[in-house]
Each structure stands twice: as C-alpha cells, then as structure tokens.
Amino acid sequence: MSPAARSVLLNFLSETAPGAAQAYQAALSIAGFTDFPGRAQFLAHALRDFANRLPDAVLGEQTSRQDAVKILNELKKAWSAQNAPPRLGAVTPSSNSFDALLGSILTSWGTGQGTKRDLVERMFRAWLPAGHNSPELLAPIVESWMQIARWAQSQAHFDGTAARSTPWSDCEERLSLLEGLLSSTHAAFFEVAQELDAILEDANA
C-alpha cells in the first residue's frame, strides 16, 4: 500500500478506533525499520493485537475474555466441594453441579470463539452503508480476517520447542491484506475498482 493510502487509512482508524490505530501505527513502524532479529515476530505480534483489538474498538465493546486462571479456580472449588480424590482423572465426577459448571464453561468458551467472528462481521457491517450489508456476503471477508488473525497469533511468539523463522514476505503480505480489507470499506470506489481492474486483467488474460 502506498504511503499516501496508509496515511488515509491511519486517519480513518484514528477517527473510528483510536486505540486500535496505535497498534496499526506500531505495525507500520516495525515494518519501516531495517531488518533486526525477531522483526517478523514483532510485526506478527503487532498485527495480532491490531486484528484482535480493532473490532472491540470499533464497536465499543469488550469481549468477555476467558480468564484461564479464573476458570481453573472455579473448577478447583467445585472439585473440592465434591470431596473428590486429589488426582484429576482418577475418578470421573458425577455431581450435577460440577457437570453444570463444566458445561457452562465449555459453552462460554465456544460462544467466545463465535463472538470473535461475529464481532469482526459486525465491525465490517458497521462500516458499510445501511441496507446494503447482507452479513452472508461478508463471509469470505470475515474468514480472511480470521485467517490473518490466526496466522499472526501463531507467529507472534516462539513456542520454545523449535526455532522458527517467519519469512518477512509473509508478514508484509498479511499486513497488506489487512490494509486492503480495511481500506476497501471506505476507499473511493473507483480507486478500488482500478485495483480490481488490474486483478481482472491478469485473471482474464
């Protein structure tokens, strides 16, 4: 994306989601640096933050974060109340209250996953003109966003099991795709059309 287009996008984000605009600016700064060890992970980290935070920032909502520690404490409390043996796995708990708690936690976890996708969809719908935004037409767009977010999540940290090196071109490509998805929502129509014409020219050749 050209510097001018990036500037337009940054302005757009600053107006609609100032918090997430900072993460985008961070990503651009990292991308602008000369190479340094771990640069790709830093950029992936910034992209992950950006991709995860933007929907909340745009919609002004917070997803209910799944606090693993809190969940475990709840489970432990329920487990103790059963007078269960000390080792997990030795006995299958059958108490209704334990089952109910476990069930609600798992449901909540599933809903949380669904909510992320919904949030992304709602974010895009919020940017589209009223009456022209069938959610189903956004399915490939949301999918694309989620894929980038998942990729950024997977690349953001070393997992300590194996050395990895993320190709810088992959990072740049993801950044560019995110930028494309975002700028398509508000960019001048015939400017996007011009880019589509270039893709079409190649596709139909």
Added chain:
Amino acid sequence: MPSLKTPTPDAVERATARLVRPQQQRYFFERLNNPLWIGPLRERKWFSRPPQTVQGADSEFHPQWPALHYLRRMASLPEAQEAVLAVILELPKDITNVTVQESVVAIAVALPPEMAVQAVPQILAWPPPRTASLLPKTLGELLARLASGGQAKPGLKIAELLLRLAEAPAEERAWRRPKPRIGEWHLRLVLEERYPSLVRALPAESVRLLRTSLESALQATSVRQDTLEDYSTVWRPQIESSRHEDTLNLLTTALLAALRQVARERPDRIEVVLADLRHSKQSIFRRLELTLAADLVGSHPTLAVALLPDRQAFDRCLPEYATLLGAGFGVLPPEGQARILEWTAGPERPLRHPEALPAWRRARLEPIAGHLGAGLAAELDELRRNVPDAWIGEPAAPTVWVGPTSPLGPHELKSLPPERVSEALASWVVPAGDRQPSPEGLGRVLAEVVEEATDAYSAVALTFRGLDPTYVRHFLAGLTRGVRAGRRLEWNGVVGLCEWVLEQPGNGRTVDDADPHWGWTRTDIARLLESGLTRSSSGLGASLADRVWALLAKLAEDPEPTTEYEAEFGGSNMDPGTLSINTTRGEALHAVIGFALWRRQPLREGRAEPVTLADMPEVRDVLDRHLDPAIDPSLAIRSVYGRWLPWLFDLDPAWLESRLPTIFPTDPDAKHFWDAAWVEFVIRCGPYGKLLPLLEPSYVRAIQEVGRHVDEASALSEPARHLVDHLVVYTRAGHGTHLLAQVLNSAPRPVRAYALRFIGLVGEDSPRWDEDAVQRFADIWEQRVARAESVDPPERSEAAAELASFGWSFASGQFDPEWTLRIADRIVALGVRLEADHKVARRLVVLASAHLERCLPILGHLIRSDVEGWSLIGWDSEARQLLSAGLASEVATVREAATELIHELGGRGFFDFGELLKGGRA
C-alpha cells in the same frame, strides 16, 4: 479459447481483500471471465453462504449474490460445468432468497441436462417462494430443457411444482377462484412455451398432470367436494378459446393443446390419453373429448361413433357436440343416424318455453343439413325462414349473461330513415325465453344511433310519442349525449315529446329493465334540459322558455329522491352530489339553475341594471322552496346549491348572501346539510375570490374539521385536498393567507405536507408570480423551516418531514435562486430528502451555471438519501451534467466534491459514472 491462468492463492487473497462492499463484489464478479477461479473462490468460501431473505416489517428483501452471477455466466462454458455443478450441489438446502433460487435454476438450465438433473432434488426441496420473481419462468426453461434433453421424468417433477395450486383461503363462498402458486401470468407462460416439450417426451404423463391439475382446480372452486357440476359453460363458453386467463381457462387451453399435440405427434398414444381423460367426470373433460373427437373424425372415426349417440348430450347440444355432430354424423352407422334424426323432433323433456321449439330444432338440424332427407330438409328450410340466425348461435347452452342484447345492430337501425324508426320499434315483438334480445338492448342501440344524428332525430321526436318508455328514455339519452358533444337539436318536437311523457301515468311494470313508472324517463328529460340550457351550442331558443319552464316546474316537484330512497342509496353508497344527478328532482334542480342562467341573457338586452332572480320570481320561488327542510329534506338537493354557488352569486349576490345561512347552517343538528353543500362546492367549484368574504366562516369550519377527512392511510380525501387547493390559490392572489396559515398550524401532517406541496405545484403550472405572491409563500417556507429547526432532535424528524414538499417549490422556478438554495440547504441539513427529485435535479442543472458549488451538496444529498437506490435512474442525465461541470470547475473544492460524489455513485452500483473520471463527459 486461449489458455487461461489458474489463479495463485495470493491473487485470490488480494482480490478478496478488495471485495468488502457488495458493489465491489458486483463490479468484480460481473467482469471475471476465467472459470479457473471457481475452485479457489470455492475454497475461500465465496460460494458457501447465500444471502438470506431479509424480512422487513411489511415486505421482504431478496439480496443479490454477486458471486453466483459469475457462476451463472461460467455455467455455459463446458470446461467449467463440473466445477459449477459441484458448487451448486454444496449449497444449503433451505434457500429462501428467490434471486438466489432463480440463479441456481438458471445455472441448471445452462448445464447439460444429465448434469442439471442432479440439482433437481435440491430445487424441489426449497420452501415455496412468497414473493413474485422470475423463478417460475426460469423453472419453465429448466422443465423444457430436461424434457427435451432425455431427462423427462425429472422435468415432470418440475412441472408438478409449477402447476401446484396456492392454498386457498377458507372462504365460505359458493365459488372460489383457484390460483396457481406461481401466479396466472407465469402459468400461462409455462404452459404455452415450455409444456409442449414435456408433452412430446411424456405424452400420457404430461396430459395426466394437466388433467389432475384441472380437476384439483375445479375442486378448489367449490366448498362442496361432492358435486360434478363444473359450470364450465359459464367460465368457458367456447372451448376453443377464452378471453379470460384465469387458472381454469389456462389449464383447459393447455389440456386441449396437449391433446391435439399428442394426436398430431403421437397418434398411437391418443387412445391411452383419452382413456385417462375419462377418469375425470366433470363436464369440461367431456367437452374436450368431443372437441378432439371432431378433430379426429378422419383418423379415429370410432370416437365419433361412440360419443354421438348420447341423448342427453344431443338435447343439451353444447357447441362441441354440435361441431362433432356436423363432422361425424356421416361416419355413424345407419341405425345411429336414424336414431339421431328421430331425436330432432324435440327434446326428451319438454322445453320450459314451448315457443322455443323451432329454434331448438333448427339448432340441431343445421349441423347435419347435408344428410337430411327431403322431408326434414324442407322442414329445415321452413325453420330457417322463421327462426333468425342470431337465435341459434348458442343453442340451449347456458352462457354468462353479459347484458341486454338487441335484435338490430346500429348499422341496421341506421339504414332506416329516422321517421320510420319509431314505427319499427313499435312493431318489434319481444321474443319469449331467457337471454333473448330485449327492448333495453334495442334501446341502447337506439341511443347510440340518435347521439350521432341528433338534428335528424330531434326533428322527428314527436313520432316517438306512444312508444314504450324504454325506447323514449334511450331516445332522450341519445339526444343528451349529442348535446353534450356540441350538437344542435330541433327543440320544438323534443319539448313536445317531453310534455307528452310528463302526462303519462306510471304503469307499474317491473319487467327486466323496463321503466316501471316513467320515472327514469323523467330523469332523462331533466338531464336533457340541463344539458341544453347550459350549452349555447344546443340551439335551445328563448321562444320555448315558457314550455321549458313548465316542464322544469313539474320535474322539480318530482318525489324522487324520497327520504327512503336516500336512506337506501345514499350514505356510504353514493354521495349527495352523485345522487343529485341520478334522481329526477336532483337533476331538475340542476336544470332550474341552468334555466336561470339561460334566461338571463335575453333579459339583459336593453337593460342597464343587472338581471337578478327578482326578474325570474318563478325560479327564485323554486330555489327558496327547496331550501326549506320541512318541504325538501333531501341532501342531494342541498348539494345542488353547493355545486352552483359561484353561479348563484353571479346571478344574484344579495339573494345568495341572504340564503347562505340556510345553505351552510351553523346549527350542529343541521351539519348534514352543511356537509352536503360544502363538499359539492369545494370539490366541484374552483376558488372564487369574490365569494371568499361570504364563505370565510365555512372555510374556517372546514379547516377545523379537515383532520376528519384524513383517513388511516394518510391519504387525503377529496374535500380535504380541494380545501387546501382553494386556500393556496387564494393565498397566491393575496386573499386568505391567514386561512392557509391556520391549516399549517393546526391540520394533521398529511394535510400540511399536501398544502406545502401544492404551493410548488401551483408555481410549476402558472406564469411568473408577482413579487408579493413570491414573498407570501417564501414567508411560509421560512416559518416552516424555522419551526422544524427549533424542535429538539428527538421530535425534529417528525416536524421536518413536511419540508420534503419543498422539492416542488424548489423545482417550480418561482423563487429567487439564492433563497431557494439557502432554504434547500437548511432542509437538507435537517436530514430531509426533497420530494420530486427528478424535478429538483432538473432545476439544479439550471441553477448550476451560477451556483455550482451550492448545487453539488444538494445533488449529493439526493444521491445519499436514496435508500431504495433506483431514483437516480430518473435523473441520470442531470446528475452527469452537474458532475461533469463539477469536474471541469476551476475551483478545487468543487472538483473534489464532484469526484467524491462519483465515487459515491460507484459504491451504489452506478459503475458508468466512473467514465467521468477518465475524462469522459456525459
């Protein structure tokens, strides 16, 4: 075809990133021509989620699916068809969006039948559409494609789907009208254009489907399921054709066409098909069989031999039987012929009207005229001399009664000299029997002929004395129509005929349409006189004044309308004004006022002082007498005074002023009299400035009650609209501005909006207003806008809604451009979309030469506030002119505004506007 490139994942990702907005998707998929993209797009889930139907409060929206349109184009490419089919088969089963359904079916049509057939189970599983669409038409194409492509059985399934009947509402009616799910227009299209392919492929099954569908439709017509009476001679008098395209007739036409197609293309199957047809017992199926048998006498004479010797059918002698009798009598064995000849003597059960036997016999002998022996041939000749051709056209067949018929047509009547017409009418003997020509039918023809030759007929008017009232009434009606068309009469004889009529006592007859008491004829006399008196072209001369008045004086005292008559036919059935022109006394009162106006002319001659009702005391007495509710309580009569108010004022202002309290009584108990006169005045008469001071109390009263005339749908009643029309016109002329202000301050919103709209409409239709008029209306607009601006936001949109009407004033060109644009800016700032957008756009083009930078924002608002998205189609050219001018502007901000709007239009799907950015100009 040149080899196309398989897209890289990167290319698909890049494209996806630029396809967020539906119009971007449309732009891309309308232009993508490479079938190798189907697979990668499918992997990227571009075909996984069809847009669902959007349920509105009182409507449904079926969004387009741009990606599917690409697939639809690719489906015709052989190399893409496997991939296209794979996508289609993966689609969800519960699609309700009819645009998606239609595209899927269109794709199936484009695929080879052996592939398309795989999509049929999916199509059959869709829930029935609730919205009109092109789907039935495309399903018809699929039906034909499958049937002619070796996949007839699945095609039959599609046909079953298309022929299904809609669920009929449970109405307790003797006759219900069945409807197909796909609507009758589409049913006709499918049956005429697509079904023959199925008949060709599956003759027996396709005819059976039509037969069972028609049988189901017949059963759906009746709450009684046990009857075989189908009334087909009523809804299908002629089997060969029908003027009606309802379900029963469409299925009948299709079934007959299918039977004939089988007979033509697969004669070996015709016996099987007819055997199946006999499973349905209703009359229509027998009539179809008789028709086909007549067609096939040459190739399948056994059909005629089996069907003709049927005494019941012979006696009934439906047209189809008569046709078969004519075609097939010759192939009958001698004993069969002899039996039928015996039957021609008369029906098995005696006729209700024995005098109709000659016609009965002639109708049955005519078809076999060539096979008769000398005796019967002579009898037939005799019958031909005594029974007119017209009487045997539809022998014995009960048909729909479409109105009175005449034994003579207009040409025959015209061929007689006018002076002999009354003689001919008097000598015609009305035939016995149902549905025979009648005096009413003949009278209607007479009126038609008289209307065109009023001078000749009025000259012989006296020859019509002594005739049946039906003929006299139609004679007078014909003269009236002629007078209204500007023709002259010889009035002397006409008045003489009228005098004779008024001497006639009522005869009390109530047969058919005959005038039972000369009352209808008296109404026609009043109508003729009113027409003649109010049209100088009629030739009614002053020498007849006394005789004419004598007629009117009698007619004005006619008892009709009586109180009972008004109670029965007035009220919600007929308003008083309409009632007045359909009753003798009402029509006479119209004529009385017409008489006064007519008399004034000759009385004026040689006089300096004006002619008033004092010069016509007989008229004044009648007018006064009928204003007395104790003498004449009729609302119809009161409406006559309202109808002629400006003329009465013109005739005698003092008399009118003194009678206004009676015509428009303020007493609440007499409100019905006020209503009757007011409604007729405000609707029928234009605003009349001289009357305004006298009528102001009534205008105020009408304004106070205007809310009563706004119905639930917010549509204004006629009186409310005309009241507003009057007030706007008065305001333009400088009178009654306060009355219009009163409407705008107190009337319900639809009335206010209409008043504001009418200002623009008047402006559009009138020459340049004077400055004062412009200022008066400008003040009104300023006040209305300021009022809306002063309201806090939650209620502001309600207050501002009426301002949409400003579009009409904007477009009228009556106001100062600067002022117009300033008010438009303020209204647009309130979020109100201007009405009459096409006129506004046209006006913007005019204003743009001097105010382009002010015009573009208003254009932008028209574009952005177009929720439906299609109004631009009406002013596309104006938008191009404005945007081209904007792009060519030397002012950077104007160029930027134009560019932004062009992008906005692109985002709304108006891709052609992109050409402007490339340097093209509209």
